[in-house]
Amino acid sequence: MTIEAKFHIDRGDFVLDVDVTLPFQGVTSLFGPSGCGKTTLLRAIAGLERHRDGFLKVDDMIWQDAKCFVPPHQRPLGYVFQEASLFTHLTVQGNLEYGFKRIPDTERKISLENAIELLGIEHLLDRKSDKLSGGERQRVAIARALAVSPGILLMDEPLAALDQASKQEILPYLESLHDELEIPVIYVSHTLEEIGRLSDHLVLLEAGRVVAMGPINEMLTRLDLSLIHGNEATAVIDAVVAEYDSLYNLTHLDFGDNAGPSHRLTVAHQALEPGSRVRLRLAARDVSLTLERQSGTSILNIIPATVNEIIGEEAAKVTVRLMAGNIPILSRITKKSAVELDLKPGKQVYAQVKSVVMIR
Amino acid sequence: MIFSDADFTALMITLKLAALSTLILLGFGTPFAWWMARSRWRFKFLLEAVVALPLVLPPTVLGFYLLMTLGPYGPLGALMKSLGGRPLAFTFTGLVFGSVIYSLPFVVQPLQDAFTAIGRRPLEVAATLRASPLDRFFTVAVPMARSGFLTATVLGFAHTVGEFGVVLMIGGNLPGETQVVSIAIYDHVEGLEYGQAHWLSGGLLLASFLMLVAVYAINRRFTVVKP
Numbered sequence: 001m002t003i004e005a006k007f008h009i010d011r012g013d014f015v016l017d018v019d020v021t022l023p024f025q026g027v028t029s030l031f032g033p034s035g036c037g038k039t040t041l042l043r044a045i046a047g048l049e050r051h052r053d054g055f056l057k058v059d060d061m062i063w064q065d066a067k068c069f070v071p072p073h074q075r076p077l078g079y080v081f082q083e084a085s086l087f088t089h090l091t092v093q094g095n096l097e098y099g100f101k102r103i104p105d106t107e108r109k110i111s112l113e114n115a116i117e118l119l120g121i122e123h124l125l126d127r128k129s130d131k132l133s134g135g136e137r138q139r140v141a142i143a144r145a146l147a148v149s150p151g152i153l154l155m156d157e158p159l160a161a162l163d164q165a166s167k168q169e170i171l172p173y174l175e176s177l178h179d180e181l182e183i184p185v186i187y188v189s190h191t192l193e194e195i196g197r198l199s200d201h202l203v204l205l206e207a208g209r210v211v212a213m214g215p216i217n218e219m220l221t222r223l224d225l226s227l228i229h230g231n232e233a234t235a236v237i238d239a240v241v242a243e244y245d246s247l248y249n250l251t252h253l254d255f256g257d258n259a260g261p262s263h264r265l266t267v268a269h270q271a272l273e274p275g276s277r278v279r280l281r282l283a284a285r286d287v288s289l290t291l292e293r294q295s296g297t298s299i300l301n302i303i304p305a306t307v308n309e310i311i312g313e314e315a316a317k318v319t320v321r322l323m324a325g326n327i328p329i330l331s332r333i334t335k336k337s338a339v340e341l342d343l344k345p346g347k348q349v350y351a352q353v354k355s356v357v358m359i360r
Numbered sequence: 361m362i363f364s365d366a367d368f369t370a371l372m373i374t375l376k377l378a379a380l381s382t383l384i385l386l387g388f389g390t391p392f393a394w395w396m397a398r399s400r401w402r403f404k405f406l407l408e409a410v411v412a413l414p415l416v417l418p419p420t421v422l423g424f425y426l427l428m429t430l431g432p433y434g435p436l437g438a439l440m441k442s443l444g445g446r447p448l449a450f451t452f453t454g455l456v457f458g459s460v461i462y463s464l465p466f467v468v469q470p471l472q473d474a475f476t477a478i479g480r481r482p483l484e485v486a487a488t489l490r491a492s493p494l495d496r497f498f499t500v501a502v503p504m505a506r507s508g509f510l511t512a513t514v515l516g517f518a519h520t521v522g523e524f525g526v527v528l529m530i531g532g533n534l535p536g537e538t539q540v541v542s543i544a545i546y547d548h549v550e551g552l553e554y555g556q557a558h559w560l561s562g563g564l565l566l567a568s569f570l571m572l573v574a575v576y577a578i579n580r581r582f583t584v585v586k587p
Contacts, residue, residue, distance in 0.1 A: 048484050072487040073495075079488035085481050089503040098499070099489030148489055 001025060003152075003186075006055040007044050009037075009208075016040050016208040024059050024152070026200035027178055027185040029216075031192070031227075037208040038188045042156050045186065046079050047072035058152060076107075078150030078183075082157045084137035086129035092140050093125040099148040109149040110181070118180065119143040119173050135166030139173060146181075153177075153185045159194060167194075174198055175360050179277075192228065196220065196236050196281065197359045221328035223311045223321055233284035233319055235329040236359070239265060241276045250300075253278060256325045263324050266300045267356050279360035284319060284330035286354040291341055293350050301353035305329065307343050322351055367560060369536055370544040377452070377540060378520040381459035385467040385516050386509075393471035394501065415465050423529025426458045430530060450532045455540075458530050459520045467516040474508020475501060507579045514575045518568050 001024040009016040016037040022028050030038040043049045056064040063070045086095050100112050116122055119139040138158055159167045189195050202219040204211045212225055220227060221235050228234060239255035251270040256262040293302060305322035312318040318338045320331045331351060414422060430448040431437045437447035448454035486496040524542040531538035541560055548557035
């Protein structure tokens with residue numbers, strides 16, 4: 001259940017040289033600065049650009065090797081471009097049907113109604129594409145790609161061309177795709193906020209090369225990578241709703257690996273069904289450390305953890321990577337505190353989390 | 361009846377010539393324009409210059425070379441003779457041949473521009489929606505270039521109706537075979553038959569104007585639709 005991609009693309013002033021194995025499940029983000037080659041890699045995976053000497057195997061299908069090149073229209077994929085690129089000569093309905101009617105009945109796993117409902121575009125079907133807002137257009141483009149029942153969905157910065165309001169309009173739909181469909185997604189973006197909300201895996205590209213890759217929470221908390229620095233440092237944690245405390249309007253959430261001990265976090269409101277999966281964001285600057293469990297504090301979220309790594313990027317502050325079981329979180333404290341608490345790798349501490357934001 | 365029988369025949373021949381030439385031009389001009397719009401061949405500019413030649417050449421120059429080619433001693437004329445036919449000069453078929461070359465840029469250029477304006481993106485989208493190259497051409501490129509097709513058809517037709525120099529050189533002036541309206545008008549003026557020249561000229565003027573009005577009106581509606 002993997003995607004093996006090996007490409008060497010030389011354009012003179014730009015060289016993409018990758019040899020990666022990506023998971024064929026969940027959302028995998030290709031992240032990096034503009035010009036790092038993430039879109040080129042995505043287009044090569046789609047077959048929109050043909051490069052010699054490439055190798056591409058998706059699940060058990062060879063899409064490209066020394067002997068063969070499967071043209072894009074024969075690859076069971078869906079592709080969402082940065083600009084919605086709707087067909088202007090067709091209505092919304094016509095756009096949705098374009099791919100759908102080219103799929104044999106037996107391969108249809110997503111009905112047109114499903115796709116329309118998932119993206120909430122029932123009211124737009126009779127419109128011409130030029131009568132839609134940017135956000136609506138991109139929703140139609142996503143539904144159109146889903147209507148071919150793709151085995152994999154490739155998305156090239158689908159939110160980058162949109163204003164902030166339209167982004168916020170679309171993000172919930174992207175999240176619901178993740179939750180309701182089992183289609184692997186490769187998502188290109190240069191915005192960490194989007195990636196933190198949507199992805200399960202992250203591939204970091206720089207100047208045409210893969211610098212690092214791994215699960216999202218691990219990648220975001222790796223201190224040796226240039227992903228998040230200083231005050232912006234953030235960890236994301238996937239958790240499960242344990243119970244809702246109706247007396248105080250609080251929701252208790254459990255996280256942790258299957259084997260190790262489970263940890264609990266509490267957030268206000270959010271009356272969710274027990275068992276629902278949520279994603280939490282813990283900003284490093286909201287996490288403080290104590291050597292003993294504090295009593296008589298207003299802070300509800302206190303997690304036992306082990307110091308894993310410390311780096312001081314600037315004069316007064318350090319970033320501490322902690323392991324709560326095997327889940328990494330970050331804490332940002334003053335250098336003075338780090339010295340006074342005598343923090344070093346392996347030391348047991350308690351992380352006091354001032355605020356937890358549910359981002360999904 | 362306003363027109364004499366001879367004028368009416370000339371009118372019919374003109375319309376037949378224009379319709380046939382336009383159809384032939386659309387037939388091979390479409391794939392040619394598509395190729396020109398998509399190709400990255402480095403010497404493509406040479407072909408573009410050749411296609412544009414009829415725009416700048418005096419029709420008599422074009423007609424002269426066509427006469428040399430199609431006449432009994434020209435390469436095509438000789439070929440026709442060896443196949444048991446007759447040279448194409450001074451025949452209706454010869455006129456169609458000349459008109460196709462004469463009106464080539466008026467059909468190919470609007471089509472090429474329209475195909476270029478579509479860009480690669482809609483075709484890439486169609487490819488990711490399972491459309492084969494031929495499928496993409498007919499279901500995306502052609503409908504999106506429809507204003508180009510309209511312009512190409514009307515300009516190709518109208519320009520053929522308006523040709524004079526080429527026809528005079530290779531068609532002669534055979535009533536019922538190669539006499540077209542523009543030459544009939546010339547004949548009327550030569551014979552001081554101004555009344556009939558008026559009717560034919562006025563009719564041609566009005567028809568041309570109406571065709572162009574239709575093109576601009578319809579294209580205006582098309583271009584309002586923005587991507």
